[in-house]
Amino acid sequence: MKIAIVGLGVIGGSFAKAIRHHDNKHYIMAIDTNVETLKLAENQGFIDYGETVNKTVLQQADLVIFALYPEVMKEYVRTHKNEFKDGAIITDTTGVKRTVIASMRDVIPSQVDFIFGHPMAGREKRGFEYADASVFEGANYVITPTDANNPRNIEWFKGFLANLGFKRVTITDPDTHDEMIAHTSQLTHAIAVALINSDDRSHETIRFIGDSYRDLTRIANMNEKLWPELFMNNKDHLVTYMERFEEAFHELKIAIQEDDVEKMEAIFKESTARRIKLQESDLRIR
Amino acid sequence: MKIAIVGLGVIGGSFAKAIRHHDNKHYIMAIDTNVETLKLAENQGFIDYGETVNKTVLQQADLVIFALYPEVMKEYVRTHKNEFKDGAIITDTTGVKRTVIASMRDVIPSQVDFIFGHPMAGREKRGFEYADASVFEGANYVITPTDANNPRNIEWFKGFLANLGFKRVTITDPDTHDEMIAHTSQLTHAIAVALINSDDRSHETIRFIGDSYRDLTRIANMNEKLWPELFMNNKDHLVTYMERFEEAFHELKIAIQEDDVEKMEAIFKESTARRIKLQESDLRIR
Numbered sequence: 343m344k345i346a347i348v349g350l351g352v353i354g355g356s357f358a359k360a361i362r363h364h365d366n367k368h369y370i371m372a373i374d375t376n377v378e379t380l381k382l383a384e385n386q387g388f389i390d391y392g393e394t395v396n397k398t399v400l401q402q403a404d405l406v407i408f409a410l411y412p413e414v415m416k417e418y419v420r421t422h423k424n425e426f427k428d429g430a431i432i433t434d435t436t437g438v439k440r441t442v443i444a445s446m447r448d449v450i451p452s453q454v455d456f457i458f459g460h461p462m463a464g465r466e467k468r469g470f471e472y473a474d475a476s477v478f479e480g481a482n483y484v485i486t487p488t489d490a491n492n493p494r495n496i497e498w499f500k501g502f503l504a505n506l507g508f509k510r511v512t513i514t515d516p517d518t519h520d521e522m523i524a525h526t527s528q529l530t531h532a533i534a535v536a537l538i539n540s541d542d543r544s545h546e547t548i549r550f551i552g553d554s555y556r557d558l559t560r561i562a563n564m565n566e567k568l569w570p571e572l573f574m575n576n577k578d579h580l581v582t583y584m585e586r587f588e589e590a591f592h593e594l595k596i597a598i599q600e601d602d603v604e605k606m607e608a609i610f611k612e613s614t615a616r617r618i619k620l621q622e623s624d625l626r627i628r
Numbered sequence: 629m630k631i632a633i634v635g636l637g638v639i640g641g642s643f644a645k646a647i648r649h650h651d652n653k654h655y656i657m658a659i660d661t662n663v664e665t666l667k668l669a670e671n672q673g674f675i676d677y678g679e680t681v682n683k684t685v686l687q688q689a690d691l692v693i694f695a696l697y698p699e700v701m702k703e704y705v706r707t708h709k710n711e712f713k714d715g716a717i718i719t720d721t722t723g724v725k726r727t728v729i730a731s732m733r734d735v736i737p738s739q740v741d742f743i744f745g746h747p748m749a750g751r752e753k754r755g756f757e758y759a760d761a762s763v764f765e766g767a768n769y770v771i772t773p774t775d776a777n778n779p780r781n782i783e784w785f786k787g788f789l790a791n792l793g794f795k796r797v798t799i800t801d802p803d804t805h806d807e808m809i810a811h812t813s814q815l816t817h818a819i820a821v822a823l824i825n826s827d828d829r830s831h832e833t834i835r836f837i838g839d840s841y842r843d844l845t846r847i848a849n850m851n852e853k854l855w856p857e858l859f860m861n862n863k864d865h866l867v868t869y870m871e872r873f874e875e876a877f878h879e880l881k882i883a884i885q886e887d888d889v890e891k892m893e894a895i896f897k898e899s900t901a902r903r904i905k906l907q908e909s910d911l912r913i914r
Contacts, residue, residue: 462838466903482835512835522836525827530840532884533819535899536877538906540869541811548909549768549798550808552748554816556910557843562903566896570889577884583826584881588874591822595870598818598863603856610852613821617752617848620824623834624842 343368346403348418350374350383350392352465353435354409355473358388360506363475371399379470400425405502406432406454411568412442412575416449423451431495432456437523439486439516441575455495459485460519461508462527466563479507484523486516524579529587531569532580534562629654632689634704636660636669636678638751639721640695641759644674646792649761657685665756686711691788692740694720697854698728698861702735709737717781718742723809725772725802727861741781745771746805747794748813752849765793770809772802810865815873817855818866820848 345361347354350372358370372392374380380392393399400406400422408415415434426432432454436442443458450456463481465472483503487496500511514522538559541547547555573580597605631647633640636658644656658678660666666678679685686692686708694701701720712718718740722728729744736742748768751758769789773782786797800808824845827833833841859866883891 462836464838477839481839482837484836510835512832519836522831522833525831526833526837526841530823530844532877532880533823533844534840535895536873536880537816537819538899538902539895540872540876541902545808545811546798547808547812548906549796550748550770550805551768551812551906551910552750553763553767554820554847555812556906557846558816558819559903559906560843561840562899563907564896564900566893566900569896570892573884573892574887574889577887581881581885584877584884586826587822588877588881590826591818591870591874594818594822595867595874598859598870599867601860601863603860606856606859607852609821609825610850610855613824613848614850614852616824616827617845620834620837620842620845621849624837 343404344371344402345369346371346373346399346406347389347409348373348406348415349409350376350379350389350470350473351409352468352470352472353461354407355383355388355470356463356465356475356477357407357409357435357506358383359473360475360478362388364507365502365505371403373399374470383470396422396425400430401427403427404430406430408432408434408436412436412438412445412571415442416445419446419451420449423449426451426454428453430454431499433459433499435459435461437527437572438575439484439519443486443488443516450490455490455492456488457485457491457496457499458488458516459483459499459503460523462523466561468565475507480509481507483508483511484519485511485513486519487513520576521579524576524583528573528576528580529583531561531564532573532584533587534559535564538562629690630657630688631655632657632659632685632692633675633695634659634692634701635695636662636665636675636756636759637695638754638756638758639747640693641669641674641756642749642751642761642763643693643695643721643792644669645759646761646764648674650793651788651791657689659685660756669756682708682711687713689713690716692716692718694718694722698722698724698731698857701728702731705732705737706735709735712737712740714739716740717785719745719785721745721747723813723858724861725805729772729774729802736776741776741778742774743771743777743782743785744774744802745769745785745789746809748809752847754851761793766795767793769794769797770805771797771799772805773799806862807865810862810869814859814862814866815869817847817850818859818870819873820845821850824848 345368347357370389372389377394383389461483463477503511631654656675658675659682663680669675749763789797
């Protein structure tokens, strides 16, 4: 099979590495505007061939994986619509699904099967040099089929992802996806940002941190060009979950202010039970 | 040197393991109410001798490390005040300093030098079986001396901690310690609890989580008997930092609600710069 990856950043690069590592029968091509990245990926053996502008790649690819910002992907598909191979499977990796699917509807060429998906794995760093096949090991993947998809292609894609190391591939609708990631991904990023920004810059914080602060601020390293778009495209669910979090946080604050030990104990027992339940069913938790 | 560890849970146990691993010339004793824990630690070679109730341990110990809840430690020191060796160094590991130091003042026996300190390292699990010397590697330690301390003992203790793997040993006053950990430790725990408790229990959240959710909820596994005491004993600083966090979080929410891309970009640039600065000066960040 011939696979094309469009956008060889941290996510596209991780796909290249995971495919090479787990499923080495495929011919891997890439398109990226940065020729140095292409050369590096080719020299390291993660891709077989690269182009900075599509000349021959899309025409050959049986599977095209887009790892571009949502708006850039749309323009790219529109511009190159006649270059995709007949019967090709195309997929995206964007973090919101309702608006992306709605916005892509008019530009998807009729000769391809566009399967929308989202790897629940990533890195806080940008660029191919941080790409790493291991971030997919044991991770979640969500696929949000449309009426236009061929069910056999969905089944094939699920198997392809399982081969790359993903543990749970979930099929759901775009709204459920967007609601769930508002809590698990977008809210967590909003929290990390607010936590690190609420520090007093004059403090020698580095001398007082433990692993909890390291863990909770890791994702405060945000790509400021990508995330506003993702947040705005999921504003309804995100704001709902931000407000649910604000309520839970406020409830704890009141219990502390009022020395309400019984209330605090109940809150901590609940959070402990939930976390233990999460850990019991998840491979990737240390 | 003869060292006694009182309370062989996750923190006391980690001390036993770190001392054995890094500084194996010492004779290590322990006092713990659980005889099985003592047997296990002795069989695994991490302690040389243990007692469930002090008979001979405190009388011999040149250094006593308390790894007990604050209130339990106070009662313990009061009860056993005549059993400590002349000239012994005693230290605690509790996470708040102002109230603990004030409360201990009346019970510290005159023949010992009590150095108050706090390892900025721990595990979300309880018990000796989760004790691990590696959690101290590259970690921070804070010492809050009192007027009663012998400066030579403080210097010696700093060196002892450096030998166990701690990277930065900071000397500061109790109020600065309490203010800083309100942000770096207590606020992070409050956030983790509110995050996991704000989820809808009917959701199949496990299928939608990535590493950000795993990292941000790890410490939601809280010892509900310990933390209310720590929070209440630092209420002023903790509530101040909870409110600073609420403000920063609210500011981001408003920017999202108003599609204010410029504001979001500024917030994310700030958080990214702060996180990169933190990472550049910290060993333990992945």
